[in-house]
Amino acid sequence: MSTTNETDSRKTLRLLMPQWQGGYNPPYYLGAQLLNWLAPASDDIQEEVPVSLHTEGIEIEKGTYARADVLEQLRHAFTILHKHQPDRVVVLGGDCGVELAPIAYLNEKYNGDLAILWVDSHPDVKLPDHYIGQHAHVLAALLGVGDEEFIASVPKLVEPDHVLYVGLNEWSAEEEKVMNQFQLNAVTPEELVNDSSAVLNWLEKLRPSKVFIHFDLDVLDLREFRSLLAAYPETYEEMLRKAPKASSMETIIRVLQDVAKAHDIAGLGITEHFPWDAYRLQNMLQRLPLLGDINKKDKAPYKNPEMG
Amino acid sequence: MSTTNETDSRKTLRLLMPQWQGGYNPPYYLGAQLLNWLAPASDDIQEEVPVSLHTEGIEIEKGTYARADVLEQLRHAFTILHKHQPDRVVVLGGDCGVELAPIAYLNEKYNGDLAILWVDSHPDVKLPDHYIGQHAHVLAALLGVGDEEFIASVPKLVEPDHVLYVGLNEWSAEEEKVMNQFQLNAVTPEELVNDSSAVLNWLEKLRPSKVFIHFDLDVLDLREFRSLLAAYPETYEEMLRKAPKASSMETIIRVLQDVAKAHDIAGLGITEHFPWDAYRLQNMLQRLPLLGDINKKDKAPYKNPEMG
Numbered sequence: 001m002s003t004t005n006e007t008d009s010r011k012t013l014r015l016l017m018p019q020w021q022g023g024y025n026p027p028y029y030l031g032a033q034l035l036n037w038l039a040p041a042s043d044d045i046q047e048e049v050p051v052s053l054h055t056e057g058i059e060i061e062k063g064t065y066a067r068a069d070v071l072e073q074l075r076h077a078f079t080i081l082h083k084h085q086p087d088r089v090v091v092l093g094g095d096c097g098v099e100l101a102p103i104a105y106l107n108e109k110y111n112g113d114l115a116i117l118w119v120d121s122h123p124d125v126k127l128p129d130h131y132i133g134q135h136a137h138v139l140a141a142l143l144g145v146g147d148e149e150f151i152a153s154v155p156k157l158v159e160p161d162h163v164l165y166v167g168l169n170e171w172s173a174e175e176e177k178v179m180n181q182f183q184l185n186a187v188t189p190e191e192l193v194n195d196s197s198a199v200l201n202w203l204e205k206l207r208p209s210k211v212f213i214h215f216d217l218d219v220l221d222l223r224e225f226r227s228l229l230a231a232y233p234e235t236y237e238e239m240l241r242k243a244p245k246a247s248s249m250e251t252i253i254r255v256l257q258d259v260a261k262a263h264d265i266a267g268l269g270i271t272e273h274f275p276w277d278a279y280r281l282q283n284m285l286q287r288l289p290l291l292g293d294i295n296k297k298d299k300a301p302y303k304n305p306e307m308g
Numbered sequence: 309m310s311t312t313n314e315t316d317s318r319k320t321l322r323l324l325m326p327q328w329q330g331g332y333n334p335p336y337y338l339g340a341q342l343l344n345w346l347a348p349a350s351d352d353i354q355e356e357v358p359v360s361l362h363t364e365g366i367e368i369e370k371g372t373y374a375r376a377d378v379l380e381q382l383r384h385a386f387t388i389l390h391k392h393q394p395d396r397v398v399v400l401g402g403d404c405g406v407e408l409a410p411i412a413y414l415n416e417k418y419n420g421d422l423a424i425l426w427v428d429s430h431p432d433v434k435l436p437d438h439y440i441g442q443h444a445h446v447l448a449a450l451l452g453v454g455d456e457e458f459i460a461s462v463p464k465l466v467e468p469d470h471v472l473y474v475g476l477n478e479w480s481a482e483e484e485k486v487m488n489q490f491q492l493n494a495v496t497p498e499e500l501v502n503d504s505s506a507v508l509n510w511l512e513k514l515r516p517s518k519v520f521i522h523f524d525l526d527v528l529d530l531r532e533f534r535s536l537l538a539a540y541p542e543t544y545e546e547m548l549r550k551a552p553k554a555s556s557m558e559t560i561i562r563v564l565q566d567v568a569k570a571h572d573i574a575g576l577g578i579t580e581h582f583p584w585d586a587y588r589l590q591n592m593l594q595r596l597p598l599l600g601d602i603n604k605k606d607k608a609p610y611k612n613p614e615m616g
Contacts, residue, residue, distance in 0.1 A: 012598060037345060038590040040600050090598045213597070217589075224541050226534055227585040233532050240545060249588060253595050260597035268598045275585065277535040280557060281525075282346040287561050289521070289568035290320065290398050290576045292348050 013086035014039075015102065016048040019073050021058070021066035022097030022135035023272070025229065029053055030282065031273030032094040039092065047080045049073050051094075062147055063128025070097060070134045074153055077101035093271035095135035096124055099214050103142055104154040106212055106267050112156055114266060115208035116142075117199065117259065119166040120216035121246060123186075125178040135272070139163070143182055160184055164202050166255065167192060167219040167247045189219075189247045196258035203263060210266035213256060217272050221246040227275045321394035322347075323410065324356040327381050329366070329374035330405030330443035331580070333537065337361055338590065339581030340402040347400065355388045357381050359402075370455055371436025378405060378442045382461055385409035401579035403443035404432055407522050411450055412462040414520055414575050420464055422574060423516035424450075425507065425567065427474040428524035429554060431494075433486040443580070447471070451490055468492055472510050474563065475500060475527040475555045497527075497555045504566035511571060518574035521564060526580050529554040535583040 018032035029051060051073060061067040078101050081089070087109075089102040107114050118124065118139060126136040127146050134150070141150040142158040151157075160182035168186045171179065179186075191198040203211065222231040222243055230239055259265070286292035326340035337359060359381060369375040386409050389397070395417075397410040415422045426432065426447060434444035435454050442458070449458040450466040459465075468490035476494045479487065487494075499506040511519065530539040530551055538547055567573070594600035 034342075034345075034586065035589070035593075037342075038586060039593050042599075088598060215596075223544075225585055225588060226541070227589070233534070236531075237548060249592055253592055256596055257602040260602045265597045268596065270593075273589070277533055277583065278342065278346060278586070280533060281343070281535070281581070284557055284561055285343075285347050285578075288523075288564055288576065288578075289573040290396060291350070294565040294568045 010087035011084065012044040012088040012090065013081070013084050014042065014044040014046045014090045014092070015077065015080060016046070016092045017073070017077060017094045017098040018051045019049070019070065019094040019098050020051070021069045021073075021095075022138075023095035023133050023229070024065045025274070026053060026055060027274055027276070027279045028093070028095045028272065030279050031227070031275050032092055034275050034278055035092045035270060035273045044090065045084050045086065047084070049076045049080065060132050063132060064134050064137070064147060065132040067134070067147075071149060074101055074150070078105065078153065081105040087266070089267040091267070091269035093269065093273070095133070096120070096214075096216055096271045097134040097138050098271060099269045100138050100141060100150065100153065102267055102269060103158065103212055103214070104156070106210070107142075107158055108155040110210045110266065112159060112162070113209045114162065115203060115206055115211045116158060116163045117166050117211060117213045118163060119214060119219050119252065119256070121167065121169040121218045122216070123165060123168060123171045123175045123179055123184070125175050126172065127174065127178070130172070130174045140178060145178060162206065162208065164199065166199055167252070169219075169244050169246055189245065192247055192251050192255055196255045199255055200258060200262060203259065209264065211259060211263045212267040212269075213259070213265060214269045215252070215256070215271070217270065219247055219252060220249055224248055227273055227277070229272065229274045231274075231276065233276060318395035319392065320352040320396040320398065321389070321392050322350065322352040322354050322398045322400070323385065323388060324354070324400045325381070325385060325402045325406040326359045327357070327378065327402040327406050328359070329377045329381075329403075330446075331403035331441050331537070332373045333582070334361060334363060335582055335584070335587045336401070336403045336580065338587050339535070339583050340400055342583050342586055343400045343578060343581045352398065353392055353394065355392070357384045357388065368440050371440060372442050372445070372455060373440040375442070375455075379457060382409055382458070386413065386461065389413040395574070397575040399575070399577035401577065401581070403441070404428070404522070404524055404579045405442040405446050406579060407577045408446050408449060408458065408461065410575055410577060411466065411520055411522070412464070414518070415450075415466055416463040418518045418574065420467060420470070421517045422470065423511060423514055423519045424466060424471045425474050425519060425521045426471060427522060427527050427560065427564070429475065429477040429526045430524070431473060431476060431479045431483045431487055431492070433483050434480065435482065435486070438480070438482045448486060453486060470514065470516065472507065474507055475560070477527075477552050477554055497553065500555055500559050500563055504563045507563055508566060508570060511567065517572065519567060519571045520575040520577075521567070521573060522577045522579070523560070523564070524580045525578065527555055527560060528557055532556055535581055535585070537580065537582045539582075539584065541584060
């Protein structure tokens with residue numbers, strides 16, 4: 001059901017936030033820029049959060065990698081949101097950490113009457129004492145647990161019963177504790193295969209006036225879509241064997257279309273685009289004759305990014 | 309050895325040619341645009357051959373798919389080359405068919421004193437009576453066999469002893485006949501692994517004043533780089549088993565750098581970028597709420613592109 005009679009005069013902000021520090025992997029920067037390049041043109045307000053690609057001397061503080069940079073980028077995102085006061089926000093990430101400011105902003109604007117669909121393979125409720133990447137702390141911070149300075153940036157905490165995981169596939173024991181603490185609801189990939197009713201029924205019961213969709217591309221199956229961290233070429237054959245079956249693109253598109261036909265979408269964030277091929281190709285072009293510098297040496301060799 | 313005392317005042321043209329019809333697969337269009345987006349910025353003259361993405365009603369004439377479009381694009385490329393009269397050309401394709409005009413132009417300009425390194429998994433000497441895609445006819449046309457109208461566009465045919473295959477891995481019986489007819493030389497992927505001497509020695513014997521490098525990305529191993537036609541996600545696991553071991557990116561970069569340090573590179577063409585993920589992601593974004601049209605149906609489902 002749609003609860004809106006508003007017109008299309010509502011203001012939409014498209015926020016490009018190429019943050020990579022939350023996932024401590026520079027290719028998220030290129031992933032964000034490429035996502036933005038591929039997105040349909042629009043008349044929305046467009047802004048970009050400045051993100052440095054500087055990787056030297058970055059520290060882990062209070063359990064979070066590049067904490068100072070991530071906080072600075074978070075503040076910048078809030079400044080943009082407060083300047084434009086948009087009704088709707090599209091966020092193009094970057095790592096999942098980019099969702100903190102837009103969700104916090106919209107949840108305050110709509111006075112908590114905002115459902116959050118967390119379309120993601122992971123629950124993103126890790127705490128800094130277990131994991132250094134802010135990209136997995138983000139939903140915890142919105143719920144009020146974790147690093148106090150990140151929590152303090154959220155003017156109105158998200159109510160746990162306003163969150164639904166969609167396509168959830170993998171979580172840690174520490175995350176399970178937080179999920180149980182808040183009694184968070186989840187729809188598995190299997191429940192999405194035939195139709196979108198599991199998601200639509202949950203929304204029908206909650207009856208929110210607005211919906212925010214967080215879409216981490218890693219909810220997609222790496223057998224179909226390989227621009228994901230986990231689809232690291234050097235270990236991909238092993239991943240083909242061990243990665244759990246995830247959702248197809250057509251399934252996720254259908255779910256999001258079904259939700260948008262019945263509800264008022266106030267925000268959409270797309271995150272964790274990890275374009276292995278584009279990153280390698282860009283590096284190669286910089287070293288070829290007539291295009292780049294033929295004396296340029298190999299860049300630092302790839303490591304499995306999960307290894308840090 | 310370098311045979312040049314010229315300065316950097318030489319004129320370089322960067323020609324974007326998003327031709328897809330030669331490989332009868334529209335994603336080559338996006339592949340060219342993305343390659344161009346990823347390439348380092350430069351002060352070179354930049355031009356783009358207009359290419360239509362219209363796919364309806366395209367016909368096979370005289371054995372070639374979209375023959376009229378491909379000829380039109382070929383003429384347009386020649387017009388640009390003749391207008392600027394560049395000393396050096398970078399071609400960003402597009403399918404391999406994009407190499408016809410720049411090589412023909414440079415071979416005439418340098419009066420045949422141009423070596424051609426065909427860095428490619430395939431020999432590209434198919435004839436229209438066996439195969440419809442102009443992207444595999446292109447070197448045959450430069451040597452003077454195949455469709456007469458394409459051959460007539462080449463003002464000075466390439467001498468067979470000026471061609472060296474680099475990284476050649478797969479060819480058909482029909483192609484082998486042409487390769488034998490012209491006694492074409494080849495360096496296998498294995499011969500490139502340790503050093504570039506097989507290529508450098510051949511060049512040292514020929515002593516050309518200029519070198520053109522054709523670089524079909526499919527010379528790379530699909531286990532490392534997956535934005536290739538053959539890395540079709542739905543049959544990729546099978547390809548992992550059956551595709552011959554090809555060259556690594558670092559191997560090809562090193563070979564091209566070694567050649568460029570000893571010879572005067574007059575042209576570089578990069579072709580057959582087939583960005584599966586970017587193509588699918590672009591399609592998805594066009595159908596998501598706040599970004600695209602939520603009523604947009606599935607586009608035509610994927611077919612294995614090798615099947616046409």
